[in-house]
Amino acid sequence: MAELLDGLSGDALLRATALMLGFIVLLFIGSIVLPGKKTIGPVIDGKARTYKLNGLLLFLITVLMAGGLQVANIFSLSTLLDDFLALFVVANLFAFTLSGWLCWRGSRSQTPPRKFWNAYFYGAEHSPAWFGVDLKLFSYRPSLIALAIFNLSFGVAQYEEYGELSLAMILYQCFTFLYILNYFQFEYGMIHTWDLVSERFGWMLVWGDYVLVPFFYCISGWWLLNASGSLPIPVAIAIVLLFVFGFWLFRGANEQKHRFKRNSEITIWGKPAESLEGRLLVSGFWGIGRHLNYSGEICVYLAFTFTTGFVSWIPFLLPAWLIGLLWHRSWRDERRCSAKYGELWVKYKQRVPYSMVPFIH
Numbered sequence: 001m002a003e004l005l006d007g008l009s010g011d012a013l014l015r016a017t018a019l020m021l022g023f024i025v026l027l028f029i030g031s032i033v034l035p036g037k038k039t040i041g042p043v044i045d046g047k048a049r050t051y052k053l054n055g056l057l058l059f060l061i062t063v064l065m066a067g068g069l070q071v072a073n074i075f076s077l078s079t080l081l082d083d084f085l086a087l088f089v090v091a092n093l094f095a096f097t098l099s100g101w102l103c104w105r106g107s108r109s110q111t112p113p114r115k116f117w118n119a120y121f122y123g124a125e126h127s128p129a130w131f132g133v134d135l136k137l138f139s140y141r142p143s144l145i146a147l148a149i150f151n152l153s154f155g156v157a158q159y160e161e162y163g164e165l166s167l168a169m170i171l172y173q174c175f176t177f178l179y180i181l182n183y184f185q186f187e188y189g190m191i192h193t194w195d196l197v198s199e200r201f202g203w204m205l206v207w208g209d210y211v212l213v214p215f216f217y218c219i220s221g222w223w224l225l226n227a228s229g230s231l232p233i234p235v236a237i238a239i240v241l242l243f244v245f246g247f248w249l250f251r252g253a254n255e256q257k258h259r260f261k262r263n264s265e266i267t268i269w270g271k272p273a274e275s276l277e278g279r280l281l282v283s284g285f286w287g288i289g290r291h292l293n294y295s296g297e298i299c300v301y302l303a304f305t306f307t308t309g310f311v312s313w314i315p316f317l318l319p320a321w322l323i324g325l326l327w328h329r330s331w332r333d334e335r336r337c338s339a340k341y342g343e344l345w346v347k348y349k350q351r352v353p354y355s356m357v358p359f360i361h
Helices: 002-007 010-033 055-071 084-108 116-122 135-162 167-185 194-198 203-216 219-225 233-262 292-306 314-341 343-351
Strands: 037-044 047-053
Touching (some): 010 055, 010 084, 010 135, 037 194, 055 135, 084 116, 084 203, 116 203, 135 167, 135 194, 135 203, 135 219, 167 219, 167 233, 167 292, 194 314, 219 314, 233 292
């Protein structure tokens, strides 16, 4: 109890508030001033929004700055773990406050206004912007960059404690860094994802971005800090293969769909892309399963978790949560596509009968 109270002392909360607000403000300013390709997104509510895609540059600069402060002994990333609880509390306060502001801002311009709890939880606006920055797309940046920094802090803390990194920690660091790096490389494809195209921006997405992802998705790192015993080489190889397979499936499927949306006459796996009426892709991964991108992402997170071995069931809460989340999202995708495509969707399901697991589901 004493350690818990120390983690939530006035000094810790003030320090956490300064760190978090400074972090978000700097990323927001960076999103405005750093160069980036401007891309027109899909038509939503009768208009297309222009997005400035500089997330990769912002991510690399932030990581390099954090590394520079670490090497220069100005600031150790391991101290973030000491303030983890205070940062978690501050992040929650920020998410609830931002959701309230978004609800108030969006409800002013709607006639009639949405019911308060609906507007607060799901959002009053679809794509709110501030100073020309789309807040929904922007919020992925502090979310995933914070996750990357937390993950790096586990490696720093282990090295400071033991003078070396375990094989499991090395794999975890490589997997998580590559996953987040590739997200920002693929940022141009994110403007076509479910969240940006279909969801309004309220507490559900805000809390997920600023609290759930950075503070829960790093859960495996805690179990690697003081993990005893070495990871057997055959097990390490199996985990690497699982990650590579999941990454190939996850990003490969998303890339195929993105390319097809831009040009339906592309080639996939060396053959001209086949589609139903030029609208629904049935080549490549999309001819095998309707949501294999979700299956690939689950494999990636299982690889993260397997680096911890089986010392605890708690790290496995992350892939379990993701399975539930993505299964539910696939169900929502099916409903939306059925309404959008009608009979064409029925034909697609007959052509591609499996959803996330070929020959099973």
